[in-house]
Amino acid sequence: MGFFSKSFDKLKGALKKTADVLNTDVRTLFVPGRQIDDAWLDEFESKFIRGDIGVKRVEELKGAIREQWRLGKIRNANEAEEIVRKKLLSFFPAEDRELHFVPSGPTVILVAGINGAGKTTSISKLAWLLKNEYQKKVMVCASDTFRAAAVDQLTIWAERIGVEIVKHKMGSDPAAVAYDACEAAKARNIDVLIVDTAGRLHTQDHLMRELTKIRDVVAKRIEGAPQVSMLVLDATSGQNAIAQAQHFTKAININGIFLAKLDGTAKGGVVVAIRDQLGIPIKFMGLGETPQDIETFDPERFITALFGEKEPTAK
Amino acid sequence: MFDTLTDKLSGVFRSLSGRGRISEENIRESMREVRTALLEADVNLKVVNEFTEHVITKALGQEVIHSLQPGQLMVKIVYDELVNLMGPVDTRIYFVQPGPTVIMMCGLQGSGKTTTCGKLAMMLKGRGMNPMLAAVDLQRPAAVAQLRTLGEQVGVPVYADDSKIGEHGNVPRGAAVAVSRAAIAEAKKTGRDVVILDTAGRLAIDEELMAELRDVNEQAKPHQIYLVLDAMTGQDAVESARRFNEQLELDGLILTKFDSDTRGGALLSAKMVTGKPVKFLGVGEKLDRLEEFRPEGMAQRILGMGDIVGLVSEAMEKFDQEEQAKLQEKMEKGTFTLDDFMSQMTQIKRLGPMSKVIGMIPGMDQLTKQFGQGEGEIEGQMGRMKAIYDSMNRKERANPDSLDGPRRRRIARGAGVDVQEVGQFMKQFEMSRSMMRAVGGMGMLGKLKLMKGLMGGGLAGLGQPGGPMIKTKKSGWQAPKDRNKKKKRR
Ligand SMILES: Nc1nc2c(ncn2[C@@H]2O[C@H](COP(=O)(O)OP(=O)(O)O)[C@@H](O)[C@H]2O)c(=O)[nH]1
Ligand SMILES: [Mg+2]
Numbered sequence A: 001m002g003f004f005s006k007s008f009d010k011l012k013g014a015l016k017k018t019a020d021v022l023n024t025d026v027r028t029l030f031v032p033g034r035q036i037d038d039a040w041l042d043e044f045e046s047k048f049i050r051g052d053i054g055v056k057r058v059e060e061l062k063g064a065i066r067e068q069w070r071l072g073k074i075r076n077a078n079e080a081e082e083i084v085r086k087k088l089l090s091f092f093p094a095e096d097r098e099l100h101f102v103p104s105g106p107t108v109i110l111v112a113g114i115n116g117a118g119k120t121t122s123i124s125k126l127a128w129l130l131k132n133e134y135q136k137k138v139m140v141c142a143s144d145t146f147r148a149a150a151v152d153q154l155t156i157w158a159e160r161i162g163v164e165i166v167k168h169k170m171g172s173d174p175a176a177v178a179y180d181a182c183e184a185a186k187a188r189n190i191d192v193l194i195v196d197t198a199g200r201l202h203t204q205d206h207l208m209r210e211l212t213k214i215r216d217v218v219a220k221r222i223e224g225a226p227q228v229s230m231l232v233l234d235a236t237s238g239q240n241a242i243a244q245a246q247h248f249t250k251a252i253n254i255n256g257i258f259l260a261k262l263d264g265t266a267k268g269g270v271v272v273a274i275r276d277q278l279g280i281p282i283k284f285m286g287l288g289e290t291p292q293d294i295e296t297f298d299p300e301r302f303i304t305a306l307f308g309e310k311e312p313t314a315k
Numbered sequence B: 001m002f003d004t005l006t007d008k009l010s011g012v013f014r015s016l017s018g019r020g021r022i023s024e025e026n027i028r029e030s031m032r033e034v035r036t037a038l039l040e041a042d043v044n045l046k047v048v049n050e051f052t053e054h055v056i057t058k059a060l061g062q063e064v065i066h067s068l069q070p071g072q073l074m075v076k077i078v079y080d081e082l083v084n085l086m087g088p089v090d091t092r093i094y095f096v097q098p099g100p101t102v103i104m105m106c107g108l109q110g111s112g113k114t115t116t117c118g119k120l121a122m123m124l125k126g127r128g129m130n131p132m133l134a135a136v137d138l139q140r141p142a143a144v145a146q147l148r149t150l151g152e153q154v155g156v157p158v159y160a161d162d163s164k165i166g167e168h169g170n171v172p173r174g175a176a177v178a179v180s181r182a183a184i185a186e187a188k189k190t191g192r193d194v195v196i197l198d199t200a201g202r203l204a205i206d207e208e209l210m211a212e213l214r215d216v217n218e219q220a221k222p223h224q225i226y227l228v229l230d231a232m233t234g235q236d237a238v239e240s241a242r243r244f245n246e247q248l249e250l251d252g253l254i255l256t257k258f259d260s261d262t263r264g265g266a267l268l269s270a271k272m273v274t275g276k277p278v279k280f281l282g283v284g285e286k287l288d289r290l291e292e293f294r295p296e297g298m299a300q301r302i303l304g305m306g307d308i309v310g311l312v313s314e315a316m317e318k319f320d321q322e323e324q325a326k327l328q329e330k331m332e333k334g335t336f337t338l339d340d341f342m343s344q345m346t347q348i349k350r351l352g353p354m355s356k357v358i359g360m361i362p363g364m365d366q367l368t369k370q371f372g373q374g375e376g377e378i379e380g381q382m383g384r385m386k387a388i389y390d391s392m393n394r395k396e397r398a399n400p401d402s403l404d405g406p407r408r409r410r411i412a413r414g415a416g417v418d419v420q421e422v423g424q425f426m427k428q429f430e431m432s433r434s435m436m437r438a439v440g441g442m443g444m445l446g447k448l449k450l451m452k453g454l455m456g457g458g459l460a461g462l463g464q465p466g467g468p469m470i471k472t473k474k475s476g477w478q479a480p481k482d483r484n485k486k487k488k489r490r
Helices: A003-009 A012-022 A038-050 A055-070 A077-090 A119-132 A150-161 A174-187 A205-221 A240-252 A270-278 A299-307 B005-014 B024-040 B045-061 B070-086 B113-126 B143-154 B175-190 B207-220 B236-248 B265-274 B296-302 B307-318 B321-333 B338-359 B365-369 B377-390 B394-398 B405-415 B419-438 B443-459 B482-486
Strands: A107-112 A138-143 A164-166 A192-197 A228-234 A256-260 A282-286 A294-296 B094-097 B101-107 B131-136 B194-199 B224-230 B252-256 B278-282 B290-292 B469-472 B476-478
Touching: A038 A055, A038 A077, A038 B045, A055 A077, A055 B024, A077 A299, A107 A119, A107 A205, A107 A240, A119 A138, A119 A150, A119 A192, A119 A228, A119 A256, A119 A282, A119 A294, A138 A150, A138 A174, A150 A164, A150 B143, A164 A174, A174 A192, A174 A205, A192 A205, A205 A240, A228 A240, A228 A270, A240 A270, A256 A270, A270 A282, B024 B045, B024 B070, B024 B265, B045 B070, B045 B265, B070 B265, B070 B296, B094 B101, B101 B113, B101 B175, B101 B207, B101 B236, B113 B131, B113 B143, B113 B194, B113 B252, B113 B278, B113 B290, B131 B143, B131 B175, B175 B194, B175 B207, B194 B207, B207 B236, B224 B236, B224 B265, B236 B265, B252 B265, B265 B278, B265 B296, B321 B338, B338 B377, B338 B394, B338 B419, B377 B405, B377 B419, B405 B419
Parallel strands: A107 A192, A107 A228, A138 A164, A138 A192, A228 A256, A256 A282, B094 B469, B101 B194, B101 B224, B131 B194, B224 B252, B252 B278
Antiparallel strands: A282 A294, B278 B290, B469 B476
16 A cells, blocks of 8 residues: 555545445454354355355355364354455455556556446546646546547546546547547656546457557557556446456456445455456555545455445445 | 256266265255356345245255256256246336326446436337436536437437536535426426436445435436346345335336346346346447346346357357358258258358357257367368368269269369268268258258247347336226327337
């Protein structure tokens, strides 16, 4: 966390809500003194399946606990918590989740995902963060020229946050917008260019090819770009998110995930599998609908939230 | 890809066969596979557990124990039960008279509400009604503009009040109600018979925004409330559906993004937890991609057998329609020559690895068995078949039954293959010919269509349930009269 935890201290208001969201109650399952038995194991199973981490993995975890318990090595729920925590944390090795910037010329972040995942909103969050916390000169590129009023949506965010935007008419070639944005970013000494793209299902081959084309155009205009190919995943999504990650990786080589909508009752546990199977680091979490509702992904807190219940947020 | 549940279940029972009689324990064991399949499809755990217990009881009653094919029988019970749970099907929209009927759409952020509003408006318009859209999402940037664009696209008026638009968290209380009521008043004035309210996306635990929806519900009094849910939702589907239903008393569910490869367990979960019927499925980005829900194909899809439907569609697209039509004609006439055979094989080759689909058509499984499925294998085999064909003279092609030993050896030499391969080629032709007779002139494409219909259920759009109902002040629910005549069913 480092940098982020410090800078976020300044934003008490935004943070408070966020903290409420992720520091949820772990008492029910791992209540101190509670003994492990079959009923406990069942409860464990349902809690974790509920978190969308996938039935196979839950069975593995449950098996590990049962094994230790049968051998008499553990008896209490809080001892099981240790095992689970360790195991889950091992899926998220220490890795670099920071954003890095090239010494000169624009750093490009290409953002993709299925329809309604939260791409545009997440871009507004990144833009806000980069501008206000990193003091970067940010430009956004409206390459979603397909969904009705998508350009308007990004324009409104760009105005509110105070960053530049490059856009064309609705229905125009998204790669052409990206081309112009790259040129503009270079000409205007932009530090970070964030490219919004239309939502697409990972099963739509022609649209996935279109995405590759946008990437290729960016790569041609700016050497080494896009440095970040970010997949926005909806935390409410189930096991299908794995297929999404696979297909988008094939198209544009995803190297970071933005997990949006973690402020709801969904826990986004499917990223455990995505990190584990595909090795894609989870970089950010989206925790609300305003640009400030962003945090770097923190495995410890994420896992704690996986254990817990969420109750209505008091606003 | 095709090791379907049937294989798995049959496998479970097969491995038992050495050990004597099938017991309840074995049935439980086999249900573990079903349980995993359902959980992998994102069906909620509680729903899964209830379901499996239920099926076990049923299976015991149906004497799976004595069945010769316990695997198949189990699958049938599972399948029937799933279909059963997803019903009863009621895809009607209930209208009131005098209008306008007010339909409120609600759901989480990004579930597809606005697009679905546009689709619904288009569907109703196509049925001869006069819908109107109302922009009640006052907080997401450009939500109003998005609805306006959709309204233009489908040629349906949009009621919006730009002065009420705000930012997240500071849309004044009452704004959503005010816009809804104004829209309804406008609809009355302009003779619109349906008003569709597009509300902002919200989390079911967001007290403030849920209060806003309750206000709209109490003060604008929508006649129908639909929850729009993403088909890719995981375990949270129950949670959201339950909370929305508790606070708003839903009338139906609409599942979106079903054109993806999601198994769509969320559908079953949401149906089970709310007890409300699934009305429609969104199956594409285009505005005409809204279909009435039918549960049949859905069971296969949730169980992991549904990939087949997608494959069949894909396969159909790759077929040369003209060629197929020609082939069909020949079959109807009962003439199926070597030329036809080659053309058929070329079509199958074009499918590539998807040619497996053909093998799934009952009676056609032999046709593709000869083809290996590895990369390039089909290519190679096709090449050899073509060589064999090319080495025949015109007479031989016209009368393939005349191919005796010496001729076969000559052809083999010409084609550079073993003589056995020529024999195999002829066998395949024979098989193909008799198969074509058996399928009664339907051809591969026809068969595929049929199969898709059977498995695709709602996706295939076969058969239609009854028309919409109208609620009149006097006599309660009844089918609409004149208006219904104009209605075109898709
Ligand atoms: N609660 C919540 N809503 C979000 C979050 N991120 C995005 N959204 C909402 O999800 C909806 C779709 O977001 P949008 O950015 O337009 O998705 P896109 O289609 O992928 O670009 C909007 O209503 C957003 O306000 C988040 O982290 N939390
Ligand atoms: Mg967008």
